[in-house]
Structure formats: structure tokens, C-alpha cells
């Protein structure tokens with residue numbers, strides 16, 4: 033099967049991206065996300081059609097799923113890198129293993145995202161892969177949230193636990209980062225600095241590890257995480273109105289956390305539940321057939337419950 037589809041929407045010479053992904057809804061969802069940001073996007077649903085595309089056209093970035101119906105994704109990356117070494121590669125996979133991650137990085141992949149990932153995680157991985165700080169038109173600056181006083185306390189407690197249970201060596205950096213994130217909720221610049229000091233690694237290397245693994249967060253997460261699907265089915269059924277309603281009511285844009293850290297709003301390319309679109313997932317609970325009123329009520333109820341339980345506004349365990 034050779035399915036190829038162009039989602040070009042802009043005349044300007046913006047980065048060319050090929051998404052190699054055999055799940056049509058995921059491929060289209062990711063394609064829409066990038067097209068909306070101004071990228072020129074082609075889709076390939078098999079490894080062979082991806083290689084054909086590279087024979088016909090230059091791409092700046094290959095977004096590569098690893099499990100394909102014909103050729104192994106790693107083999108496609110190997111061939112693409114051999115023919116066009118300048119192509120950047122971003123791996124997306126639902127079957128991540130350390131071996132494939134290492135193999136992909138050895139071949140020059142800039143990042144490795146495990147499914148499911150959020151739209152913002154995807155976009156920021158694409159931007160890092162393409163060094164798009166040079167492309168101001170596709171850069172979206174988010175003001176960083178101020179650390180809370182209790183963050184410093186939690187970090188101190190976490191580092192004390194780290195000293196008790198982890199050797200001060202480079203090999204321990206991942207469990208140490210996980211331990212700190214579990215305690216604080218995210219990895220602040222101060223946390224990365226302290227981990228670097230403890231392990232004896234350069235700060236840039238610790239930062240590199242923290243940004244390489246999708247499980248690590250570099251900004252605070254809210255006590256309630258609201259994920260809104262922006263896939264094709266949800267888009268057709270009016271998900272944009274839901275996002276606008278959340279923005280109006282809670283002053284939150286996708287990727288942001290409210291100042292009181294009550295809500296984090298994220299968007300997802302597709303939950304794979306298109307039959308019950310529009311879909312919103314609140315704290316891992318799937319909400320079907322949503323509309324702005326229903327989502328507003330869910331969030332208002334959560335806020336009211338928290339206020340009633342005050343002062344128990346502790347961060348959600350991670």
C-alpha cells in the first residue's frame with residue numbers, strides 16, 4: 033500500500049516534514065498540528081512510501097514511527113541518513129525499548145517520544161529537532177511559572193533521599209531525576225543544577241538527559257491535567273469551541289499551567305476514541321461527547337471540590 037497525502041498550507045519556505053506513521057488518524061492529527069504551525073507536511077503510511085518520498089523530495093525532518101507494516105522504522109531511518117545525512121529525525125513509537133532508543137540516537141535521531149504524547153511535547157520536539165529558534169514564526173514563547181516556596185523544600189527533601197539511596201555517579205542520573213520529579217512534580221533549573229553537582233555531570237549533560245526522555249517535565253504541572261483532543265474527528269465536532277471556552281474561563285492556553293497550579297491544559301493529536309468525539313481527558317478519566325458547557329462544569333466542579341477541601345490544596349502525586 034502506498035498512501036501519500038500532502039497537507040501543504042503555506043507558500044513561505046518553511047521546514048518540510050515527512051510523517052511516517054501507519055495509523056491514519058495519528059498521522060493526520062500530527063500533520064494538522066504541524067500544518068497549523070506553518071510547516072509543510074507530507075504523510076507516508078509505510079516505510080517503502082517514506083523512502084519513495086525521499087527519492088522525490090528533500091525533507092528537513094522525518095517523524096518516524098518504528099512499527100510499520102513493511103520495513104522496520106529503524107531500517108528506514110538508517111537508509112534515509114545514508115542517502116540524506118542532513119535530515120533530522122524524530123522518533124515516535126508506542127513500543128519504546130532502551131535498545132531502539134539507543135539505536136535511534138546512534139543513527140542521529142534528535143529525540144524519541146513514546147506514545148501517547150501531548151501536542152505540546154510533539155511540537156517542542158519538532159522545534160528542537162529543527163533548531164527552530166531560527167524560525168520566529170513557529171516559536172511560541174510561554175512565560176515560565178514562578179517556583180512556589182514549597183518547591184525548594186520538596187527539592188531539599190528529595191535530594192536528601194537521593195543521597196541516602198543513590199550513588200553519586202553518572203549511571204544513576206535517570207533514577208535520581210525521576211526521584212526528584214516524583215517529589216517536586218517537575219525538574220526546575222535549580223533541581224537540574226543540584227543533580228549535576230551530585231552526579232559530577234556537566235549541567236548541560238543533565239539537561240540533555242532530562243529533555244531526551246519524554247517522562248521528564250521541565251515545568252510545573254497542575255493538580256488536574258486536562259487533555260483536549262485536536263484530532264480530525266474532534267476538530268470536525270467542534271473541539272475548538274471547547275478550547276476557546278477553557279481559554280475564556282480559566283485564561284489557559286494549551287501547554288500552560290494556571291498560576292495557582294490547579295489546571296494544566298494540554299492537547300493531544302488523537303486518543304484513538306474518535307467515535308465518541310469530541311474527547312477530553314481530565315485526570316486520566318475519558319469524557320465523551322464533550323461540549324463547552326460540559327467541560328466547564330467538570331472543571332468548575334473540580335475547582336469547587338478543592339475549595340471546599342481547602343487548605344488541602346496539595347499537588348497531585350506524580
Ligand code: FES
Pocket residue numbers: 057261262263264265266267301302303304305306307309310311
Ligand atoms: S480525533 Fe480521535 S479521539 Fe479525537
